[in-house]
Structure formats: structure tokens, C-alpha cells
Amino acid sequence: MPERLHLVVAERDDLTAAVARFVLRDPDGAALPGYRGGAHVTVTTPSGQRRSYSLVDPGGRAPQQYVICVRRDPGGRGGSVSMHDDVHPGDVLEVTWPANNFALKRAKxxxxxxxxxxxxxxxxxxxxxxxxxxxxxxxxxxxxxxxxxxxxxxxxxxxxxxxxxxxxxxxxxxxxxxxxxxxxxxxxxxxxxxxxxxxxxxxxxxxxxxxxxxFAGVDALGGRRTPFTAVWAPTGQRIEVPADKSLLNSLRSGGVDVDGSCESGTCGTCRLRLLAGEADHRDLVLTGQERADHVMPCVSRALSQEITVAPTAP
Missing domain, CATH: 3.40.50.80 (Nucleotide-binding domain of ferredoxin-NADP reductase (FNR) module)
Structure with missing residues (x-):
């Protein structure tokens, strides 16, 4: 799992009727891990859900604050509503270190x-x-x-x-x-x-x-859907994944406790190691290199008849 920070909400203001801006700082005033433009952090909302939000200010090596903007989505799963209704200056939020899947590449x-x-x-x-x-x-x-x-x-x-x-x-x-x-x-x-x-x-x-x-994420049951078998490496348990059920929910139904949040392939919380088989990657998180040995079970499936997965290293 990504390293976590506990940051205080130093400022909050409304940019529009639906978009709120939050300024997050270290409670002791320490500098924060650096980032480049395009990076995001994953915030644990007061409702317990984890949601990824882009950092809206230009980055640097040791910024004094992270700034995110959250659009209230009444039709969502509650993360943005919790941020709008339950977060106030002085509150402390759990925030991951920045990650960047949308990084700038050189160009004229x-x-x-x-x-x-x-x-x-x-x-x-x-x-x-x-x-x-x-x-x-x-x-x-x-x-x-x-x-x-x-x-x-x-x-x-x-x-x-x-x-x-x-x-x-x-x-x-x-x-x-x-x-x-x-x-x-x-x-x-x-x-x-x-x-x-x-x-x-x-x-x-x-x-x-x-x-x-x-930002909308991925439909876990969209596109090609065929059943396959998932092997949970720590125990050898074989779990059937039907065409109308995600790998994540199938694992949970089989008694395997896998952490998850967005269930749309955007936050990275449910990442598992891919030990064998060929995955049908559908997430918006993993890089090309990471897809060789990781999979996001909330939205991704299998191209092979069987895949073997395991927890990521603690």
C-alpha cells in the first residue's frame, strides 16, 4: 500500500456551487513529499471511502501544502458528498503520498x-x-x-x-x-x-x-466478459469468477479479504500481485511495466482461463 500521511485541513473554500477547494498541510509544519504536475493523492474521506484527487498547484521537491478540488457528485458513491458535508478546517485526513499516472513528457x-x-x-x-x-x-x-x-x-x-x-x-x-x-x-x-x-x-x-x-473510472462489467478461475496464492484456494461478477467481489465472496474503495479502477487501493496467468487490464492506475506483475481486481479480469493472485507486499 502507498505510504500514508495525516494532514490537517488548513483552508477550505468554495470555487463554485459544486466545487470545493481544500488546502492540506502537515500539522507540525513539515514539508511534504514532492510531486510533479499531473499527480494525485488518495484521501480517506470521513465516510471511510477512499477517493483519488489531483493536486491542482504546480509541484516541487518539498511543498508546504497539497491543494485538491472536489466536485460534489450527489449521484456518486458518497465520497465527494462526505468531503463537502463532513470536512472542515482543522480536521485531519489520511492522505497517501502523491502518485502520477498522467505525468508530463517532453515536447516542443x-x-x-x-x-x-x-x-x-x-x-x-x-x-x-x-x-x-x-x-x-x-x-x-x-x-x-x-x-x-x-x-x-x-x-x-x-x-x-x-x-x-x-x-x-x-x-x-x-x-x-x-x-x-x-x-x-x-x-x-x-x-x-x-x-x-x-x-x-x-x-x-x-x-x-x-x-x-x-475521472469517471471504468465499468467493471463492461466489454468482454467471460468466466475464469482465480487462485489465491497464500492458501491455494480456487475461486470461480462468473461473467457477471468482478474479480474483487468474487474473492470477497470466497472469504478472501481484499481492501478496496473506488471499485472503478482509479484509486489503486485493491492492487494485487499477479503471479501467473494473463490479466485483462482495464484500470487507470497501473503503468505498462506494473501490469506485468500486478492487477486491479475491481475492474480487471483474465484473458487466460486461470490467474494466480496474492496480496501486495506489506
Whole structure:
């Protein structure tokens, strides 16, 4: 499991009617583990659920604070509602060390596309690049209305293309993506529909130049679903995973206690070691290298008839 910190909520304010900003600091004023733009932390909410939130300020080696923004989602599983309703200045939250699956890679030009709360990692990335200098930066920030736009004043003054669909309709992204450019990297974060549109419109680009992060997570029972067998290595127990049940829930039904939180492939809490067999990776957490010997059982399945899994090292 990632290393944990216990941080005090030093500030809280509302950026919009639905988006709250939280400033987290060490209770003794110590510097925090460093991070780069695109990183996130996983917060244990007062409800007990763990949720991953991007760090919205540019990173550094030893920052004095972490800043996250949380959009209230009444239709979610309660994590964001708990953050909005139950967290106040002075409270202490358990927070993991930063992790980064959306890291900046070198390029001469960057095109950022943010949809709604997807601005959070991109704000940190853009800030880092501007401080570094030397690269061309273009940012498209898409929201429903000005009233629902976090950091509206900041991005109204810096050359960002701000687009509000309630008054201007859907933005045509094709003129921005029509011509592939190996000197450009695209970073897109936002709702699933935006991610899918950007991926479709960049099918003629080199895949290595297009980077996306989807806050909505993954449907555990979407796509190809076939039954398979999971072997729990510590005991040798064989557990059947039917087509209509996730690996995580099948393990739990078999008496295997596996920690989990988001159950959408985004927080990394349920990570297991993959000892044998071929996994059908569907998560948004593991890197290409990590997928060789790890699996996220909340959303991922098996391509082979059988896989063997075990807890990660303590």
C-alpha cells in the first residue's frame, strides 16, 4: 500500500456551487513529499471511502501544502458528498503520498483539453510548464457555464480558450486536432464522453502523443466478459469468477479479504500481485511495466482461463 500521511485541513473554500477547494498541510509544519504536475493523492474521506484527487498547484521537491478540488457528485458513491458535508478546517485526513499516472513528457508544444473538474491536474501541469519556460502551450477549458467554472478569473486572463456549452453549444475540437504533429503532446482530462471524442479525433496521431485521464473510472462489467478461475496464492484456494461478477467481489465472496474503495479502477487501493496467468487490464492506475506483475481486481479480469493472485507486499 502507498505510504500514508495525516494532514490537517488548513483552508477550505468554495470555487463554485459544486466545487470545493481544500488546502492540506502537515500539522507540525513539515514539508511534504514532492510531486510533479499531473499527480494525485488518495484521501480517506470521513465516510471511510477512499477517493483519488489531483493536486491542482504546480509541484516541487518539498511543498508546504497539497491543494485538491472536489466536485460534489450527489449521484456518486458518497465520497465527494462526505468531503463537502463532513470536512472542515482543522480536521485531519489520511492522505497517501502523491502518485502520477498522467505525468508530463517532453515536447516542443502542448495542447491541453480540460472538461469541467478535469482542469485540476491540467492546472498544475500548465503552471509547471510556464514556470519552466521554453514550450508552446495551448489550453482548451470546456465547462457548461461561467458559474460552473473553477478558477474562472485565472483562466480568463491567460490566453486560455474558455468555452461554455450552455451558451455556445458544443465546441468543435476537429480544427485543433486535425493535423497530427510529432512535436506536440495532447493531454486531456474530463468526463468519459470528452475522452472518447478526443481519442476518436486523434486516431490518426501517433498513440504516444495522446495522453488521457478519465475521472469517471471504468465499468467493471463492461466489454468482454467471460468466466475464469482465480487462485489465491497464500492458501491455494480456487475461486470461480462468473461473467457477471468482478474479480474483487468474487474473492470477497470466497472469504478472501481484499481492501478496496473506488471499485472503478482509479484509486489503486485493491492492487494485487499477479503471479501467473494473463490479466485483462482495464484500470487507470497501473503503468505498462506494473501490469506485468500486478492487477486491479475491481475492474480487471483474465484473458487466460486461470490467474494466480496474492496480496501486495506489506
Amino acid at each position: 508544444r502542448y495542447l491541453f483539453i480540460a472538461g469541467g473538474i478535469g482542469i485540476t491536474p491540467i492546472r498544475a501541469m500548465v503552471g509547471e510548464l510556464r514556470a519552466r519556460g521554453g514550450a508552446q502551450i495551448e489550453l482548451l477549458y470546456l465547462t457548461r457555464s461561467a458559474e460552473e467554472t473553477a478558477f474562472l478569473d485565472e483562466f480568463s486572463e491567460d490566453g486560455t480558450l474558455l468555452h461554455h456549452s450552455a451558451t455556445s453549444g458544443r465546441l468543435d475540437l476537429w480544427p485543433h486536432l486535425e493535423h497530427p504533429d510529432d512535436d506536440t503532446r495532447i493531454y486531456c482530462c474530463g468526463p468519459t464522453a470528452l475522452i472518447e471524442e478526443v481519442l476518436a479525433l486523434t486516431a490518426h496521431w501517433r498513440p504516444s502523443r495522446v495522453h488521457v485521464e478519465d
